[in-house]
Amino acid sequence: MSTPDTATSKSPAGIRDVAALAQVSTGTVSNTINRPDTVHPRTRAAVEKAIAELGFVPNQQARVLTGASSNVIGLVVLDIESPFYMEAAHVIERTVRESGHVVMLCNSEGDTTRESGLLAMLAAQRVRGVLLAPASLDEDADPYKDLPGDLPVVLLDYNGGPEHCSISVDNVAGGRLAIEHLLQLGHTRIAVVGGPTGLRQFADRAQGAREAIIAAGMDPEVSLIEVSTSGIGIQDGRRAAELLLEGDSPDAVFCGNDMLAFGVYRGLIDAGLSVPEDVALVGYDDIDFARDWVVPLTSVRQPIDKLGTRAARLLIEHSAREDSHTHRQEVLPPELVVRRSTDLRAPAQH
Amino acid sequence: MSTPDTATSKSPAGIRDVAALAQVSTGTVSNTINRPDTVHPRTRAAVEKAIAELGFVPNQQARVLTGASSNVIGLVVLDIESPFYMEAAHVIERTVRESGHVVMLCNSEGDTTRESGLLAMLAAQRVRGVLLAPASLDEDADPYKDLPGDLPVVLLDYNGGPEHCSISVDNVAGGRLAIEHLLQLGHTRIAVVGGPTGLRQFADRAQGAREAIIAAGMDPEVSLIEVSTSGIGIQDGRRAAELLLEGDSPDAVFCGNDMLAFGVYRGLIDAGLSVPEDVALVGYDDIDFARDWVVPLTSVRQPIDKLGTRAARLLIEHSAREDSHTHRQEVLPPELVVRRSTDLRAPAQH
DNA sequence: TTTAAAAAATGAACCGGTTCAAAATTCTCG
DNA sequence: CGAGAATTTTGAACCGGTTCATTTTTTAAA
Numbered sequence: 001m002s003t004p005d006t007a008t009s010k011s012p013a014g015i016r017d018v019a020a021l022a023q024v025s026t027g028t029v030s031n032t033i034n035r036p037d038t039v040h041p042r043t044r045a046a047v048e049k050a051i052a053e054l055g056f057v058p059n060q061q062a063r064v065l066t067g068a069s070s071n072v073i074g075l076v077v078l079d080i081e082s083p084f085y086m087e088a089a090h091v092i093e094r095t096v097r098e099s100g101h102v103v104m105l106c107n108s109e110g111d112t113t114r115e116s117g118l119l120a121m122l123a124a125q126r127v128r129g130v131l132l133a134p135a136s137l138d139e140d141a142d143p144y145k146d147l148p149g150d151l152p153v154v155l156l157d158y159n160g161g162p163e164h165c166s167i168s169v170d171n172v173a174g175g176r177l178a179i180e181h182l183l184q185l186g187h188t189r190i191a192v193v194g195g196p197t198g199l200r201q202f203a204d205r206a207q208g209a210r211e212a213i214i215a216a217g218m219d220p221e222v223s224l225i226e227v228s229t230s231g232i233g234i235q236d237g238r239r240a241a242e243l244l245l246e247g248d249s250p251d252a253v254f255c256g257n258d259m260l261a262f263g264v265y266r267g268l269i270d271a272g273l274s275v276p277e278d279v280a281l282v283g284y285d286d287i288d289f290a291r292d293w294v295v296p297l298t299s300v301r302q303p304i305d306k307l308g309t310r311a312a313r314l315l316i317e318h319s320a321r322e323d324s325h326t327h328r329q330e331v332l333p334p335e336l337v338v339r340r341s342t343d344l345r346a347p348a349q350h
Numbered sequence: 351m352s353t354p355d356t357a358t359s360k361s362p363a364g365i366r367d368v369a370a371l372a373q374v375s376t377g378t379v380s381n382t383i384n385r386p387d388t389v390h391p392r393t394r395a396a397v398e399k400a401i402a403e404l405g406f407v408p409n410q411q412a413r414v415l416t417g418a419s420s421n422v423i424g425l426v427v428l429d430i431e432s433p434f435y436m437e438a439a440h441v442i443e444r445t446v447r448e449s450g451h452v453v454m455l456c457n458s459e460g461d462t463t464r465e466s467g468l469l470a471m472l473a474a475q476r477v478r479g480v481l482l483a484p485a486s487l488d489e490d491a492d493p494y495k496d497l498p499g500d501l502p503v504v505l506l507d508y509n510g511g512p513e514h515c516s517i518s519v520d521n522v523a524g525g526r527l528a529i530e531h532l533l534q535l536g537h538t539r540i541a542v543v544g545g546p547t548g549l550r551q552f553a554d555r556a557q558g559a560r561e562a563i564i565a566a567g568m569d570p571e572v573s574l575i576e577v578s579t580s581g582i583g584i585q586d587g588r589r590a591a592e593l594l595l596e597g598d599s600p601d602a603v604f605c606g607n608d609m610l611a612f613g614v615y616r617g618l619i620d621a622g623l624s625v626p627e628d629v630a631l632v633g634y635d636d637i638d639f640a641r642d643w644v645v646p647l648t649s650v651r652q653p654i655d656k657l658g659t660r661a662a663r664l665l666i667e668h669s670a671r672e673d674s675h676t677h678r679q680e681v682l683p684p685e686l687v688v689r690r691s692t693d694l695r696a697p698a699q700h
Numbered sequence: 701t702t703t704a705a706a707a708a709a710t711g712a713a714c715c716g717g718t719t720c721a722a723a724a725t726t727c728t729c730g
Numbered sequence: 731c732g733a734g735a736a737t738t739t740t741g742a743a744c745c746g747g748t749t750c751a752t753t754t755t756t757t758a759a760a
Contacts, residue, residue, distance in 0.1 A: 012500065014746055025710045030748055040708060040756095060474040061411040061420075062747035065715045070411075072454075072475070080440050081638075083431075090430050093457050102471060104422075105455035107443050121452060124410040125422070150362065234642040262642065269644060288431075292584040294616060294644050364716055375740045380718055390726095390738060412717035415745045 013054035022050035033058060064126060071101045073315065074122040074130040076115065077156075080107040082232075083287040084257070084304070085133065088156070091308030092131060099316055101128065108135045123151045129319040131311055134158050152319040156311050157201070157302075159329055165318055167311040167330045171201050174300040174334035175208020176215075178254045178282045181298070181336055183216050185343065187252035187280060191225040193240045193264060194256040195232040202232075202256040205284060205300075209254060225250055229260065237263020245271050251279060252342075258283035258290050258299055265295070265341075280342040296339035296346070303332050363404035372400035383408060414476060421451045423665065424472040424480040426465060427506075430457040432582075433637040434607070434654070435483065438506070441658030442481060449666055451478065458485045473501045479669040481661055484508050502669040506661050507551065507652075509679055515668055517661040517680045521551050524650040524684035525558020526565075528604045528632045531648070531686055533566050535693070537602035537630060541575040543590045543614060544606045545582040552582075552606040555634060555650075559604060575600055579610065587613020595621050601629060602692075608633035608640050608649055615645070615691075630692040646689035646696070653682050 019026045024043060031039045032047040039047070050056075064070045073096055077085040093103045104127065108115040115135045122130050129152035155166035182190055192209045195202035206226060213220045227243055229236040237260035244250060245267070253268075255261035261283030268279055275281050275295050283290055286301035310330060318325055340346045369376045374393060381389045382397040389397070400406075414420045423446055427435040443453045454477065458465035465485045472480050479502035505516035525542075532540055542559045545552035556576060563570045577593055579586040587610035594600060595617070603618075605611035611633030618629055625631050625645050633640055636651035660680060668675055690696045 015748095016746080026747080027711065027749080028709055031709085034748085038708075043708080057470065057473045059415070059476055059746055061414050061476055062715085062745075064411050065409070065415060065717090065746080066748045067715070068748080080443060081433075081436055083433075086431055086436055089455075090457065093430065102454065102456060102468075104452065105439075106452060107440065118452075120407065123407050126409055126411055234639075238642075266642065266644060289584075289639075292588075292612065292616065294619060365718095366716080376717080377719080377740060378738085381739085384718080388738075393738080409716055412715075412745085415716080415747090416718045417745070418718080 013056045015056070015058070017054055018047065018050045018056050021054065022047045069319070070126055070128045072104050072125065072127045073101050073312070074104050074106065074118075074125075074127045076106045076108050076118050076122075076130060077133045078108050078110040078115075078135045080105070080109075083259075083289065084285045084302070087287065087304050088133075088308045091305050092312045095309045095312040096316070101316070110135045119151065127151075129153065129315045131156050131315055134160070152315060154311050154315040154318060157307065159331065162327060162329070165314055165327045165329070167307055167314065167332070169302045169307065169332045169334050171204035171334075172208040172211065174284060174302075175205035175210075175254075176212040177208075177334060177336045178205075178284070178300050179209045179212035180216075181338065181342065182252045182254065182280060182282065183212065183218075185252075185280060188218075188223055189225065189248065189250045189252070190223060191227060191244050191250035191253045192256075193227050193229060193237060193244075193253060193260050195229055195236075195260065197228050199232075205256050232257055232259060234259050234263040234266070236260060237265075238267045240264060241267020241271070245273075249273075249279070252282070253279060254282045254284075256284055258285045258287045258297060261297055261299070261341075262289070262293065265293070265297075276340065276342050276344060282342060286337050290337075291339070293341075295341050298339045298342040298346075299337055301335045301337045303335065306332055363406045365406070365408070367404055368397065368400045368406050371404065372397045419669070420476055420478045422454050422475065422477045423451050423662070424454050424456065424468075424475075424477045426456045426458050426468050426472075426480060427483045428458050428460045428465075428485045430455070430459075433609075433639065434635045434652070437637065437654045438483075438658045441655055442662045445659045445662040446666070451666070460485045469501065477501075479503065479665045481506050481665055484510070502665060504661050504665040504668060507657065509681060512677060512679070515664055515677045515679070517657055517664060517682065519652045519657065519682045519684050521554035521684075522558040522561065524634060524652075525555035525560075525604070526562040527558075527684060527686045528555075528634070528650050529559045529562035530566075531688065531692065532602045532604065532630060532632065533562065535602075535630060538568075538573055539575065539598065539600045539602070540573060541577060541594050541600035541603045542606075543577050543579060543587060543594075543603060543610050545579055545586075545610065547578050549582070555606055582607055582609060584609050584613040584616070586610060587615075588617045590614060591617020591621070595623075599623075599629070602632070603629060604632045604634075606634055608635045608637050608647060611647055611649070611691075612639070612643065615643070615647075626690065626692050626694060632692060636687050640687075641689070643691075645691050648689045648692040648696075649687055651685045651687050653685065656682055 015026050015029050019029045028039060029047055032044050036044060079085055089105060096103055106118045108118060112135050131154050133156040155164050157168050159166050159168045192206050194206040210220045213224050227240050229240050241264040253264050255264055261281055265275060265281060268275060273279055283297045283299040286299040290297040290299045338346050365376050365379050369379045378389060379397055382394050386394060425442060429435055439455060446453055456468045458468060462485050481504050483506040505514050507518050509516050509518040542556050544556040560570045563574050577590050579590050591614040603614050605614055611631055615625060615631060618625060623629055633647045633649040636649040640647040640649045688696050
């Protein structure tokens with residue numbers, strides 16, 4: 001409106017338009033943009049003026065087509081609303097930005113069909129590579145065997161074996177950590193609210209819980225009450241709590257993630273119990289909310305920062321030297337963050 | 351590994367490779383992909399076989415280059431971790447998917463410099479269009495006047511005037527709703543915890559609060575205690591609560607968003623007050639957590655669903671017929687959701 | 701002033717698809 | 731069987747940048 005847009009208001013200016021206006025060749029324009037030091041200052045100024053005048057924006061598509069590698073990185077998560085994945089996305093976005101890349105965020109919604117559709121789309125898009133938090137959790141068959149083209153992929157939060165790069169957190173160790181903490185505090189009837197059977201991460205955490213009980217010389221059949229839920233949200237936790245309170249109440253509850261823990265908390269409060277006096281509560285993930293919850297939540301922290309940065313860097317590296325690349329699997333250790341939901345003496349802030 | 355990859359393991363197969371293998375011309379391959387009904391069944395079969403054999407994935411970049419419109423839509427939000435924007439992103443992703451598009455999610459982190467960088471990048475990427483939740487909230491100067499190229503943009507949650515398409519929610523009305531509710535319940539000393547001065551949304555909500563007080567024939571100077579915060583997170587709310595409790599305690603608090611409300615809740619609880627008995631509490635946004643909070647939170651709901659779907663559809667439409675397009679501004683009404691944080695009689699679930 | 705070397709600019713070919721006018725093939729029907 | 735119509739197939743040109751061998755200009759040295 002205010003800028004009269006001197007010339008073409010039809011289609012966005014191309015490099016040839018710029019070349020014509022600046023009275024140089026297209027090669028020179030290209031050089032001005034990509035190798036400014038190889039072009040004479042006077043010429044450069046003229047070209048830059050023309051670029052500004054036309055509002056010329058180089059077409060990235062065309063650029064990639066000629067061999068330049070794309071600066072887009074795909075990120076496929078299985079739940080775009082889960083705080084855990086969002087924090088991860090944030091870290092990844094930041095890391096990736098430092099090297100001039102951008103993230104294309106996609107949501108598989110835990111659906112393997114959608115997931116492979118997205119992978120195909122990202123391959124068609126010729127993205128630089130993909131960070132994939134897999135929806136498919138079949139252990140036997142490797143579902144990522146035949147990826148479209150030779151799309152570089154790094155699995156996120158899931159160890160897919162030696163055929164893939166991956167960064168994951170040791171979920172079994174995490175489960176163990178939680179239970180060891182509760183045992184140390186003297187709890188003997190511990191409930192485990194693990195998400196849906198079939199989600200590997202959650203199964204592993206429950207497995208760790210069992211191992212810890214056994215290592216302490218106790219019988220899981222007696223001291224461990226396992227409950228599975230259909231989802232991994234607050235409501236699911238709440239229902240789990242109701243279920244637990246029907247039988248012999250546990251004196252501690254370990255939840256497969258923080259959202260479940262929040263739900264369990266509500267269920268306990270509604271039943272007139274208090275945390276941690278009557279029941280101790282441990283979550284998993286240590287999302288931001290855990291620290292700020294009414295009763296700050298003890299939680300097994302996944303090192304999201306490391307997870308995200310490592311994964312992003314690994315992918316960029318991987319996609320840089322396409323061949324002669326050996327897949328690498330990194331497994332990070334989780335860490336227990338003790339707060340008041342298990343220990344009243346814990347500082348109010350952390 | 352299992353697939354020996356007969357031919358080229360060097361660079362991903364191109365349309366000419368397919369044509370050669372199927373013994374047809376490139377045009378026929380293109381037709382097989384895009385207009386299958388115009389090619390003879392026998393030929394089609396041969397081409398499809400070749401495509402499968404080579405693992406051919408059409409290069410989307412090249413496709414776009416020849417004029418096809420991109421299927422990528424940019425989404426720029428100012429806080430990737432904010433539940434509100436994530437819920438919006440989810441809705442948008444879903445809507446956009448239905449028409450075969452994908453979302454490229456970017457985080458401006460409230461920084462206008464980063465924001466324009468992202469817009470330039472999206473323009474270079476030749477995305478179909480951009481949904482922008484603006485970081486720049488200057489009212490006077492229109493900061494989106496000279497967008498790179500003729501990138502179609504729809505402003506999200508912000509009315510940018512007649513020069514832009516936008517979908518927003520009436521924040522003034524929202525503020526009014528909240529206060530009217532509190533007045534109706536008989537509260538007379540109402541605090542308003544509005545975020546940072548300078549964030550328009552928040553300023554508008556506070557403005558609505560003032561209007562409601564005046565409309566009720568009261569004096570804002572007397573009945574309204576306004577507090578501003580430096581951020582819009584839980585911690586900021588908590589600090590605001592501490593500040594409020596130093597002076598004459600209010601009997602109700604209206605917060606600029608739900609996160610602030612959660613923080614205020616913690617501050618109140620820590621000071622030995624209870625909600626809603628001692629102080630009523632109203633949030634804004636009605637994020638998922640509000641319903642599941644320990645004391646379910648009364649909140650002014652932004653119709654995120656509508657916001658997201660409308661915005662996405664408007665953008666696609668806008669970007670379809672580039673010219674002869676008149677900018678449209680839609681303003682959606684907010685809605686009050688009453689829960690126990692203001693009214694004990696509210697049902698436990700909603 | 702001449703000449704060799706360095707610096708700058710050029711422009712056609714190319715990336716990998718799509719398009720479309722023209723050519724080749726198949727079908728219809730007198 | 732042959733003409734005309736309908737259906738398929740073809741392939742060169744194009745999209746908008748980049749590349750790089752070549753040409754042109756400038757600079758430095760003799």
